[in-house]
Amino acid sequence: MNAQALHPMSPQDCLVALMVAVSASDEDIRTAELVKIQNSVNMLPVFAKYDIDRTKVVSEVVFDLFEQEDGLDALFGLIREELPKRLYETAYALACDVAAADGTIAETELRLLGEIRYELDIDRLHAAAIERGARARHMV
Numbered sequence: 001m002n003a004q005a006l007h008p009m010s011p012q013d014c015l016v017a018l019m020v021a022v023s024a025s026d027e028d029i030r031t032a033e034l035v036k037i038q039n040s041v042n043m044l045p046v047f048a049k050y051d052i053d054r055t056k057v058v059s060e061v062v063f064d065l066f067e068q069e070d071g072l073d074a075l076f077g078l079i080r081e082e083l084p085k086r087l088y089e090t091a092y093a094l095a096c097d098v099a100a101a102d103g104t105i106a107e108t109e110l111r112l113l114g115e116i117r118y119e120l121d122i123d124r125l126h127a128a129a130i131e132r133g134a135r136a137r138h139m140v
Contacts, residue, residue, distance in 0.1 A: 040097065096133075097137065
């Protein structure tokens, strides 16, 4: 399976891909992160008409891309191409929620969140608010 098999990705595929990428970035996909992804897909209005079975296909594409040298750049290229700008902050918020879901944010997750902020041109103040909201939602 490769990115071409999925192209073009739907905006929802892009959101799922970023969530999966954050979860996989520390090479330890936690149950809490998977539950967060599933709950997001099941509950949020942006996924209302999304086929949940696509999450497995999108996940495989992300894993395949992560095995390639320039895979992250390729993933961001697909996302910038297929994700409407109006959903960039939504994408970042979902990524932050997945990173915070297990109660700890690994250094690799922090680096990937920084890359997402940069690639999607998320305003610093907006990013800080999104991050604070994710932290508040996942406090124990």
